[in-house]
Amino acid sequence: MDKKWWKESVVYQIYPRSFMDSNGDGVGDLRGIISKLDYLKFLGVDVVWLCPVYESPNDDNGYDISNYQSIMDEFGTMEDWEELLEGLHARGMKLIMDLVVNHSSDEHHWFVESRKSKDNPYRDYYIWRPGKDGQAPNDWGSFFSGSAWEYDEASDEYYLHMFSKKQPDLNWENPKVRREVYDMMTWWLDKGIDGFRMDVINLISKPEGLPNHADGGNCINGPRVHEFLQEMNREVLSKYDIMTVGETVDVTPEDAILFAGTDRNELNMVFQFELMGIDSGPDGKWWAKPWTLVDLKQILSKWQTMLEGKAWNSIYMNNHDQPRLVSRFGNDREYHNVSAKMLATLLHTLQGTPYIYQGEEIGMTNVRFETIDEYRDIETLNMYQEYLEKGYSQEQIMEGIYAKGRDNARTPMQWKGDSPHAGFTTGTPWLAVNPNYQEINVERALADDNSIFHYYRRLIQLRKQHEVIVYGRYELLNPEDQQVYAYTRTLGEERLLVVLNFYDKPAHFTWTTDEAVAMSIDEVKSAELLIANYDVTAGEDVRQLDLRPYEARVYKLS
Ligand code: GLC
Numbered sequence: 001m002d003k004k005w006w007k008e009s010v011v012y013q014i015y016p017r018s019f020m021d022s023n024g025d026g027v028g029d030l031r032g033i034i035s036k037l038d039y040l041k042f043l044g045v046d047v048v049w050l051c052p053v054y055e056s057p058n059d060d061n062g063y064d065i066s067n068y069q070s071i072m073d074e075f076g077t078m079e080d081w082e083e084l085l086e087g088l089h090a091r092g093m094k095l096i097m098d099l100v101v102n103h104s105s106d107e108h109h110w111f112v113e114s115r116k117s118k119d120n121p122y123r124d125y126y127i128w129r130p131g132k133d134g135q136a137p138n139d140w141g142s143f144f145s146g147s148a149w150e151y152d153e154a155s156d157e158y159y160l161h162m163f164s165k166k167q168p169d170l171n172w173e174n175p176k177v178r179r180e181v182y183d184m185m186t187w188w189l190d191k192g193i194d195g196f197r198m199d200v201i202n203l204i205s206k207p208e209g210l211p212n213h214a215d216g217g218n219c220i221n222g223p224r225v226h227e228f229l230q231e232m233n234r235e236v237l238s239k240y241d242i243m244t245v246g247e248t249v250d251v252t253p254e255d256a257i258l259f260a261g262t263d264r265n266e267l268n269m270v271f272q273f274e275l276m277g278i279d280s281g282p283d284g285k286w287w288a289k290p291w292t293l294v295d296l297k298q299i300l301s302k303w304q305t306m307l308e309g310k311a312w313n314s315i316y317m318n319n320h321d322q323p324r325l326v327s328r329f330g331n332d333r334e335y336h337n338v339s340a341k342m343l344a345t346l347l348h349t350l351q352g353t354p355y356i357y358q359g360e361e362i363g364m365t366n367v368r369f370e371t372i373d374e375y376r377d378i379e380t381l382n383m384y385q386e387y388l389e390k391g392y393s394q395e396q397i398m399e400g401i402y403a404k405g406r407d408n409a410r411t412p413m414q415w416k417g418d419s420p421h422a423g424f425t426t427g428t429p430w431l432a433v434n435p436n437y438q439e440i441n442v443e444r445a446l447a448d449d450n451s452i453f454h455y456y457r458r459l460i461q462l463r464k465q466h467e468v469i470v471y472g473r474y475e476l477l478n479p480e481d482q483q484v485y486a487y488t489r490t491l492g493e494e495r496l497l498v499v500l501n502f503y504d505k506p507a508h509f510t511w512t513t514d515e516a517v518a519m520s521i522d523e524v525k526s527a528e529l530l531i532a533n534y535d536v537t538a539g540e541d542v543r544q545l546d547l548r549p550y551e552a553r554v555y556k557l558s
C-alpha cells in the first residue's frame with residue numbers, strides 16, 4: 001500500500017470571482033477568501049485548489065492569463081496572496097494553484113510580440129499557419145464554438161486557439177516555451193505552494209502536420225504529451241513534495257494510467273470526463289439525455305477497478321465548468337437535503353481523492369435566469385449565438401443552458417439568508433445570486449445539526465478515522481439493480497458496506513454474494529453504522545435493507 005498525503009486529503013475548489021467580495025465591487029477577491037479560512041478549517045478540508053488568480057483580461061474569467069507571475073488587480077495584490085497562503089498553512093491546510101499553460105491570453109507579452117511579424121523572436125511561442133485557399137489551415141473547431149483558427153492581418157497568417165480567440169495555444173514543440181513554463185512553475189513552488197491543478201493538460205501536444213478533424217486529427221493525448229509531462233516532472237515536480245492533478249479531456253482509464261501511473265513520473269491523478277458525459281445526447285453536451293444508474297455504476301466501477309493499485313482516482317461530480325450535482329444527479333426540490341447527502345456519501349466513500357466545489361457543501365443548486373442577458377460565461381454566450389444561427393428556438397437553447405451552462409456553478413456563494421446578494425457583496429454582483437439563497441445559505445447550514453454542511457464535516461472526519469475509506473479495494477454489488485448503488489470497500493480485515501438509494505421512491509437492497517450468505521446473523525447484526533442520512537434502528541440484518549427515498553448508509557463490518 002502506497003500511502004500519500006494527497007490520497008488521504010479532501011480538496012476544496014474555490015472559484016475566486018464568486019466566493020466572497022471584500023470591498024463591494026461585486027467581484028470576489030483574495031481578502032474575501034482570507035476572511036473565510038476559519039470556515040474552511042471548520043469544514044475540515046485539507047487542500048484548497050484556487051482557480052486562476054493571475055493577471056488576465058478575463059475573457060474566460062482568468063483562464064486567459066496575461067502575466068503568470070502577478071495577481072489580477074480585481075482579486076488583490078501579491079501580498080494578499082501571500083497572506084492567503086500563510087493563513088492556509090497556519091491552519092494546517094495546503095494550497096494548489098491552477099496551471100493554465102495550454103494557452104495564454106492574447107494580451108500576454110509573448111503573444112503581443114508573436115503577432116508582430118513572422119520573424120519576431122516570440123513568433124514560434126504560438127502556433128501560426130498560412131491559410132489554405134483563403135480558408136483556415138484545417139477544420140478544427142474551438143471548444144467555445146466556431147473555428148479554432150483566427151486570421152491575423154499583420155502577417156496574413158492564422159493562429160490556433162482551442163478555446164476563445166483571446167486564448168491562443170502555446171507551442172509546446174518549442175523548447176523555449178517549455179523552459180519558460182518550468183521556470184514559472186518553479187517560481188510558484190519556491191513561494192511555498194503545494195501543487196498544481198493543470199488545465200486541459202492533455203491538449204498540449206499537437207499532432208504533426210495538424211491533420212483535419214475529418215481525417216482523425218485532434219489534439220487530445222497528442223504524440224509528445226507524455227514526453228512533455230515526464231520532462232516537466234524531471235525538471236520541476238520531482239523536486240518537491242506536492243500534489244498534481246491534470247484536467248484531461250476525453251480520457252479512458254488506460255490513458256489515465258499513462259498520465260498518473262505510479263511508475264510513470266508524470267502526474268498524481270487526473271480528472272476524467274466520462275462520468276460528466278453520461279447525459280450528453282448525440283448532438284453534444286447541451287442537449288441532455290436522461291442518464292441511468294446502471295450506466296453511472298458501470299462507469300465509476302470501471303474507473304475504480306482499473307486504476308486499483310496502478311493509479312489514483314480523483315472523485316468529483318461538479319466543478320466550475322459543470323452544473324450543480326444535486327440538480328443533475330439528485331433532487332433539488334423536496335429531497336434536496338437527503339439527496340445531496342446521498343451523493344456526498346458516494347463521493348466520500350469511493351477510492352480516490354474527493355473534490356468539493358464551493359457551495360456543494362450547502363447543496364447549492366442550478367439557476368434559471370430568464371434571459372440570456374443575465375448570463376456571463378463566454379462558452380454559454382457563444383453557444384447561444386451558434387444555435388440561434390442553426391435555427392434552434394430561444395426556448396430550446398435556454399433549456400440547454402439551464403441543464404448544462406457553466407454559470408450554474410458560478411453564481412455567488414450563498415453566505416447569508418437575510419442580506420442582499422446572500423452576503424456575498426455589498427455592491428452589485430458580477431453575476432446574479434441564485435434567488436433561493438434565503439433557504440440555502442451557510443449561516444442557516446451552520447445553525448442546523450441536520451444540514452448538508454454538517455454531514456460533509458462528518459464524512460470528512462470519517463476519512464481521517466478509517467483507513468479503509470482511503471485505501472480499501474472497491475467491489476460493486478448488484479450491478480444490474482436500477483435503483484440502488486451498493487458496494488464494499490476492503491482493506492485487510494476492515495470492510496465497509498455502502499448502500500445508496502438513487503431515487504425518490506423506496507427501494508429494497510439484498511446482498512447475496514457467497515460471503516454475505518456465509519456471514520452469521522450475529523456478524524451482520526453487529527455491523528456498525530458509520531453514517532446515514534436518515535435515522536436508522538440498530539441491529540438490522542444489513543443483507544436485507546429497506547431504503548427510503550435517497551437513503552444512504554455506510555456500515556463497518558467486522
Ligand atoms: C478548462 C477550465 C475551463 C476553461 C478551459 C480553458 O476546461 O476548467 O474553465 O474555460 O479549460 O482554459
Ligand code: CA
Nearest residue numbers: 021023027029
Ligand atoms: Ca472585490
